[in-house]
Amino acid sequence: MSHLGNQQTVYLSAGSLKEIPRICRLHGATRTFLVVDEVAYNLSGAATQLRQFLPPDAITLFSGFEPNPKIEDVERGVAKCRAANPDLVLALGGGTAIDLAKMIASMTKHKASPHDIAVNGIALSEGSLPLIAVPTTAGTGSESTHFAVVYIEGKKYSVADPCLLPCVAVVDPELTYSVPPKMTAATGLDAFCQAIESIWAVGATDESVAYATSAATLAFEHLPTATNAPTPEARHAMSLASHLAGKAINISKTTLPHAISYAITADYGIPHGAAVATTLSCVLAYNFGVSTSDCADQRGAAHVRQRLSLILDILKVASVEDACLQVEAFVSSLGCSPTLAAAGIQSEESLRVLTSRVNAARLSNNPRTANHEDLLSLLQGRSTIATGSRRRTEAPKATAG
Ligand SMILES: [Zn+2]
Incomplete structure (x- = not known):
């Protein structure tokens, strides 16, 4: 399935994380690529909840990235995502996790390298894997935009394409309760x-x-x-x-x-x-x-x-x-x-x-x-x-x- 952008379904209420299994079913997803900021994943309580919803053998976990998305992390994520061949990408964290997931979900489907896409502004005409974005901070609003930031050798690039807009945003305020x-x-x-x-x-x-x-x-x-x-x-x-x-x-x-x-x-x-x-x-x-x-x-x-x-x-x-x-x-x-x-x-x-x-x-x-x-x-x-x-x-x- 390919997502070309412009449309988004939003679940915004306390406890809306519980909608995830239903959303996965709606997308016919059996294999999920999970992009998470590990600290936020555990601290927010999302890890405990998601373990009940998603069987471990249906998940490929991608984490271990620093704040502010780096092109190396996008490339590592794209390689892992291609190998896992998921039906759906689920992003959980702040702006970095969601921006990385947007680029991984789309660039996985494109021949050009993430580096070339970011530097030369190559259009993402093949669309994106379906992406569910789950913010764990109340800040960037990255789940509702069609662009993503990536740093290449310390220089900031903005990747913009309609297909970067996640097709689903699950905004659960309960996930922000533990934010200091x-x-x-x-x-x-x-x-x-x-x-x-x-x-x-x-x-x-x-x-x-x-x-x-x-x-x-x-x-x-x-x-x-x-x-x-x-x-x-x-x-x-x-x-x-x-x-x-x-x-x-x-x-x-x-x-x-x-x-x-x-x-x-x-x-x-x-x-x-x-x-x-x-x-x-x-x-x-x-x-x-x-x-x-x-x-x-x-x-x-x-x-x-x-x-x-x-x-x-x-x-x-x-x-x-x-x-x-x-x-x-x-x-x-x-x-x-x-x-x-x-x-x-x-x-x-x-x-x-x-x-x-x-x-x-x-x-x-x-x-x-x-x-x-x-x-x-x-x-x-x-x-x-x-x-x-x-x-x-x-x-x-x-x-x-
Ligand atoms: Zn800002």
């Missing part, structure tokens, strides 16, 4: 930032904005509880927020905070979602200053400002200054750094390195264009806002060194 506070905060911030960025993205549509607005509202309301004193209600809300943010960026893609974040994670070891959050407030301020001369969205600056006003509503504030303060207070309440300076990244030299390594594709999806000097100013917290801001009244910081 720090990881809950970082993954939840990824969902929140993806939702906020999606609202202002050049690629946004009315549909994506509807998903993103719901996701951001849920995360803003429930992430502090999910992190600091989790309840089943807060965990459910975050699982839903993560899934909806995934659906939003599946259409719109992400923007500037994500574009900067990859270098922050690589150079400073700050987890993905927490790294993205360090620049959300200053990019929010920067984007509010959009004008006709620097608007990257063909729909115009007034359209962008109208979208940005949705963010003020979500944050329950009336001005951009208060919106920035609100975002920073929110990030701080989760025990994360609300700015680069708070994360100890503030010398001009280190900020220049970050601006030189910004992901160009994500940057071009930001509604306000930015050159290297603009980026440097905004990372220093010196970007001007059209309506005036606390930031504009600050004296420019002295050059470090």
Whole structure:
């Protein structure tokens, strides 16, 4: 059976993992290729449950990969998957396990090597093995997107094809109950930032904005509880927020905070979602200053400002200054750094390195264009806002060194 993408069945409720045997039967699957993050697999309780559902001789297990998918892991997985010849791929874990499974399930069916497919953007015209994605964190929303990230010699590539969208997503909030506070905060911030960025993205549509607005509202309301004193209600809300943010960026893609974040994670070891959050407030301020001369969205600056006003509503504030303060207070309440300076990244030299390594594709999806000097100013917290801001009244910081 081949899955060509665009359609997905979603099971989203506490205990929905129990649907797996029925889903396997619906796909006529007798042999399953299981891609799991072992820590998440055991800690989430999924291992215990799945052992009851799936006979051991019907499973080929693929694990033992590091966070952030590497091309070597994709190649190892494709070789093992071809040898096992499964009817179905089941992914269980965070973004890494699900992204790897997306690439393994599709690239298994293609002659070209995973390396060539990723580097040359070869279309995955043969489709994919049916993939069931089961997230164990409330964060990336990878189960609801048609792209996957892979690192080749330290460089990040994005593989995109309709067939990468898993045909089934099983989002069971119970699997996130054991996620520790720090990881809950970082993954939840990824969902929140993806939702906020999606609202202002050049690629946004009315549909994506509807998903993103719901996701951001849920995360803003429930992430502090999910992190600091989790309840089943807060965990459910975050699982839903993560899934909806995934659906939003599946259409719109992400923007500037994500574009900067990859270098922050690589150079400073700050987890993905927490790294993205360090620049959300200053990019929010920067984007509010959009004008006709620097608007990257063909729909115009007034359209962008109208979208940005949705963010003020979500944050329950009336001005951009208060919106920035609100975002920073929110990030701080989760025990994360609300700015680069708070994360100890503030010398001009280190900020220049970050601006030189910004992901160009994500940057071009930001509604306000930015050159290297603009980026440097905004990372220093010196970007001007059209309506005036606390930031504009600050004296420019002295050059470090
Ligand atoms: Zn992200």
